[in-house]
Amino acid sequence: MSNSNRIFLSAPHMTGNEQTYIEKAFQSNWIAPLGPNVDQFEKDVADYINVKGSVAVSSGTAALHLALRLLDIRPGDRVFCSSFTFVATANPILYQGGVPVFIDSEPETWNMSPEALLTAFKEADKENMLPKAVVVVHLYGQSAKMDEIMTICNHYQVPVIEDSAESLGSLYKNKKSGSMGAFGIYSFNGNKIITTSGGGMLVSNDVKAIEKARFLATQARDKALHYQHSQIGYNYRMSNILAGMGIAQMKVIDERVSQKKAIFRRYCEQFEGMKGISFMPEADGTLHNRWLSTLTIDPGEYESSPEEIVLEMEKENIEARPLWKPLHLQPLFRNYRFYQHSEDYCICEGLYQSGICLPSGTGMSETDQQRVIRAFQSAVTLKVRKPMLRA
Numbered sequence: 001m002s003n004s005n006r007i008f009l010s011a012p013h014m015t016g017n018e019q020t021y022i023e024k025a026f027q028s029n030w031i032a033p034l035g036p037n038v039d040q041f042e043k044d045v046a047d048y049i050n051v052k053g054s055v056a057v058s059s060g061t062a063a064l065h066l067a068l069r070l071l072d073i074r075p076g077d078r079v080f081c082s083s084f085t086f087v088a089t090a091n092p093i094l095y096q097g098g099v100p101v102f103i104d105s106e107p108e109t110w111n112m113s114p115e116a117l118l119t120a121f122k123e124a125d126k127e128n129m130l131p132k133a134v135v136v137v138h139l140y141g142q143s144a145k146m147d148e149i150m151t152i153c154n155h156y157q158v159p160v161i162e163d164s165a166e167s168l169g170s171l172y173k174n175k176k177s178g179s180m181g182a183f184g185i186y187s188f189n190g191n192k193i194i195t196t197s198g199g200g201m202l203v204s205n206d207v208k209a210i211e212k213a214r215f216l217a218t219q220a221r222d223k224a225l226h227y228q229h230s231q232i233g234y235n236y237r238m239s240n241i242l243a244g245m246g247i248a249q250m251k252v253i254d255e256r257v258s259q260k261k262a263i264f265r266r267y268c269e270q271f272e273g274m275k276g277i278s279f280m281p282e283a284d285g286t287l288h289n290r291w292l293s294t295l296t297i298d299p300g301e302y303e304s305s306p307e308e309i310v311l312e313m314e315k316e317n318i319e320a321r322p323l324w325k326p327l328h329l330q331p332l333f334r335n336y337r338f339y340q341h342s343e344d345y346c347i348c349e350g351l352y353q354s355g356i357c358l359p360s361g362t363g364m365s366e367t368d369q370q371r372v373i374r375a376f377q378s379a380v381t382l383k384v385r386k387p388m389l390r391a
Helices: 018-028 036-049 060-070 091-095 114-126 146-155 207-216 240-250 253-271 306-314 347-354 366-380
Strands: 053-057 078-082 099-103 133-137 160-163 183-187 200-204 277-279 293-297 355-358
Touching (some): 036 053, 036 200, 053 207, 060 133, 060 183, 078 114, 306 355, 355 366
Parallel strands (some): 078 099, 078 133
């Protein structure tokens, strides 16, 4: 193990102003959930992404669960969902007793394939089992093909939830990620582009739905002097203290996106001469926030697997990770349907088998990034494929 300081994949990066808002919470004794910081944070996020309503909650997963509840997902209801994502995208479907149906990626964005989505819809229509919702992920900060996806979903009159946990600050044709579907959700976990330590946000232009989400997230307490409850509710609201962090963080969101993109450009410049290394694309008409710098390694050029490279970098005290393992390959979801991008090739499985996430924290120095670059180059070239000698 290297004696050097650890380099994390995406460590929290404070502005220095968080304590100002946290101190206000202490001075006013707004310590419990709710309070002026929560109200301000909700407004800041809604204004930034140009939607009418938002509700701050305890996590991105909680926000997604609320969206599914608002869309009345019930036991047995199908929900189409990106397969190439973190498990938190699909778990809330199970919370509601829903049935996830997983959709492959496509190569231009690594996100939900409109072709696979259309196939799934046509089959569901024939079975008279259309989904109640579609959950599309904007992976690693790259927006999915929303025009194509929304056209398909609108045709079948099925609402879209945008899982924008990783994509705050990204754009799709000048629209902010999370602002195009019926609902958008964000995560402010410690590793995200901005953080409240833990936390999330549900957003929508449906103000009535947001008000209902606020009600459900506060234990669904009816209007009465006593404690009265007519519906199942949740303890999902954000702490006023953590929301203070969010206010300070939102002031630097565009700066953080610029810093992430600068980190990505340095990786591109340093690896430009290496055969078989391909970075996640930035689709036409989009702005990719580069939450994580991700790449694939051509197995025809290198024998090292992503797992081997990650382990080699770990020896240098550097945290890297393989790309997400698709959900349809997870033991939890092995019995659910999956629709491939094309009959002969599964895009997300190929990405998982060949891809790596590199450290991308905005607090990382250029010296630290050079250390990452050297470690990656050393790890990937340990097992370079040699050309076959002709007889």
